[in-house]
Amino acid sequence: MDRMTALTVFRNVVELGSFAAASRQLGLSPAAISKNVSELEAHLSVRLINRTTRRMSLTEAGTLYFERVVQALDDLAEADGILQAAQNTPSGLLRVSAPMTVTLVRLSDAIPKFLLRYPEISLDLRLDDRRVNLVEEGFDIALRGSDNLEDSGLIARKLATMDHVLCAAPSYLETHGRPQQPEDLAQHNCIQFSLSDHATKWTFHNGKRTASVPISGRYKVSSSLAVRDALCAGFGISVIPRMYVAQDIATGRLCPVLQDWTPNETSLYAVYPSRRFIVSKVRVFLDFLVDEMSA
Template identity: 60%
Template sequence: MDRQIALRVFREAAERDSFAEAGRRLGLSPAAVSKNIAELEAHLGARLFQRTTRSKTLTEEGRIYLEHVVRGLDALAEADEALGLARTDPGGVLRVSAPMTVTMTWLSTRIPDFLRRYPDLRLDLRLDDRRVDLVREGFDLAIRGSDQLEDSSLVARRLADMPHVLCAAPAYLQARGAPTSPAALKAHECVRFSLSGHADAWTFSKGARTEQVTVRSRYSVSSSLAVCDALRAGFGLSLVPRPYVERDLRAGRLQAVLEDWRSVTTTLYAVYPSRRHLAPKVRVFLDFLAETFDATMI
């Protein structure tokens, strides 16, 4: 017995007071209707219909059972409809993890417009520079910056490349002098972003020449915003993604040094658990991220 078919047969027969009409509605023969009802009664150990040659009426047990069957089948239909809408219309709660500085630099002023586009969508955006476990912590998507993305079962979509720049406040450079080579950084105060993949060693290259400098710092901090604040305050040099300090460089609040040397480039990715059955809420947010970074990257 197919339990769900039997329940639908029972409901149709009871509500229409006719086995024949139930069969026509469901595309079943009278014999198939009778068989489903009989098997359901055998499964329940109770008679659902009183049968005579002229009529078939619900028993007391049948009336009680019908109330529960109607509620159950209606709930299943509503669940199917809700999932169908979720597969086509962006809605529900979208949980996203993103670095603080990335969000404040590019996204925070644009998110209200994104949410206006999708009134049924709720965004739970967690700003955290640490690398979250998407599956274990229940995130739909995360934005990550990496010099080299690690092997993972996650799907990664590239958003932007961020070249780094070594910079400091003019007051600091006036007091301590500008370094003329990477090796000269050993004599300078350096501000260290502790969550960076190159926090302990900064690498510079010029042509075929490469130099790596071990970073010794009195100030190590897990926020890029705090690193930038320290630079503006004249406390040392740091190697930071250029987009984070572009306005400061243009305004003269910070000054780039060793510009004839190239350093690392961090790539921003949107990562999410699976490409299969991608929920509309995730798809539209990925599109929003792509549009935003295409429009704003320098």
């Protein structure tokens, strides 16, 4: 039995919740995963995991052992990381998941500068608006926009606050009228961003009161760029991050509406797996994100 491999397999099985997920994460066959756990249990003369064909759970001994194994493996990873950091050369493959729109609007033109600055880093950037499982899918960092980030056991670093604006094309407002209060939106064709935390209800504040308004419309779409295109075409009215439409507002293609009312903001975070020591390639990319989003 390779003790280090067996401990790593045991940790991954527990953290991912299944032998199959650990197999995919570590690139080992299901038989090898099962064999490593069995050999570790034989070495310790104790059962660590109760398992059936449908579920698994830690035994009491397994729970105690898992806590110490995690600490030991993290200490070893930190020792390795200290040596890597001492070399002062961030390197290796960096896998990042990020929402498409905010990346194209705010980050993609700066990515080449980052890679030129760190020639030993290779970047695999996946533009995908879904929320990936960082650990199971092998990502180092993910960007997530939310006004209520879930407690996922990940470390989150806030990059920016994205303020929103309610807007429409002049042609739409000429035809359908300009809402005077948030409640007037019930009479309008509201373009819905389906991945938003507020896809069916928009909330506004004016310093004195808060108005949460159920909205509906003929067009629901999972891309903010598609929302912007529909707005510019005069198809409806929508709440959208201001950075996506700033140029359209400046040129008059779109007009802000209900300017005395402020829509909910969205915070943009970089999230990454919990570790006491961040490897240098992750650290420098986090610093890059902070600099770009604050510019």
